Amino acid sequence: MPQEPARRRPRPGSRHPTRVRLSDGHLANVYSAACPSRQALDRLADKWTVLIVGTLERGPLRFGQLRDAIDGISEKMLTQTLRSLERDGLVARRDHGTMPPQVDYRLTEIGTTLAAPVAAIRAWAEHYIVDIEAARSAHDQNQP
Amino acid sequence: MPQEPARRRPRPGSRHPTRVRLSDGHLANVYSAACPSRQALDRLADKWTVLIVGTLERGPLRFGQLRDAIDGISEKMLTQTLRSLERDGLVARRDHGTMPPQVDYRLTEIGTTLAAPVAAIRAWAEHYIVDIEAARSAHDQNQP
């Protein structure tokens, strides 16, 4: 059971109030973090989503193939991320019901539309990583 | 001081070994998480980077303007993310040295090139959030 936030001195006039309590008791952000684009961005801004979508771009893959293709992902995170991608209608899961189990995953129609912007990001990453690393080491030279 | 990982029974033959100890004592991934595109992707895959870059797209902004424009960001995370963006050469910081302090941030040339793919992602998000939410609630209907 989560403890009470334990604010030391609940004084008014906090300088940066990002949340307010609504009449129904829920907490909500003051401005608009509920903005649709923010919702979708948060969906993409985890460590594995973009990599899974990028890997499925070329066609359906089985669980083990995904695991082997995506360097460093744990089975747990692969399962979790696939589940939430399925929930959001970006990936479709097909269980053949055989024994031993055989399951494959493919992008849905919407998932496919995501592949394009994701590819753009990946292309940018591949092109500019050199400059980024250069800037990084130059910066670290001055402030070690 | 970080404790020893405390592996209960260090038995060999773990099923999914993602890391190996190199001759110099460092840990490294077996395959290729060090791939350049992965490096850059990890750079972008945090909660705030994309939002900051997107906000600076239209021109330089001061610290407080960024804080107010990006819904829900804390001053701590704004500072942190700006620092690392600066380190990577994507954002330039200009301190006017006045009193009270006046600092503004703008995209560098490389940062500007990132704005395009980021805008593509944002456009995708704005367009497809409806379908995502539909899929989500449809899915939750079946498995509540």
Place this chain on the structure above:
DNA sequence: CAGAATCCTGTGAGATACTG
């Protein structure tokens, strides 16, 4: 105003073991 320093918490995510 723009932050630095500090404290605290929830979550991300790995390791391991078990199952149909």
Place this chain on the structure above:
DNA sequence: CAGTATCTCACAGGATTCTG
């Protein structure tokens, strides 16, 4: 093979206070 179920820790990130 394709998962669950636990346990655990590290760290992202929020709240608060202080300062030049």
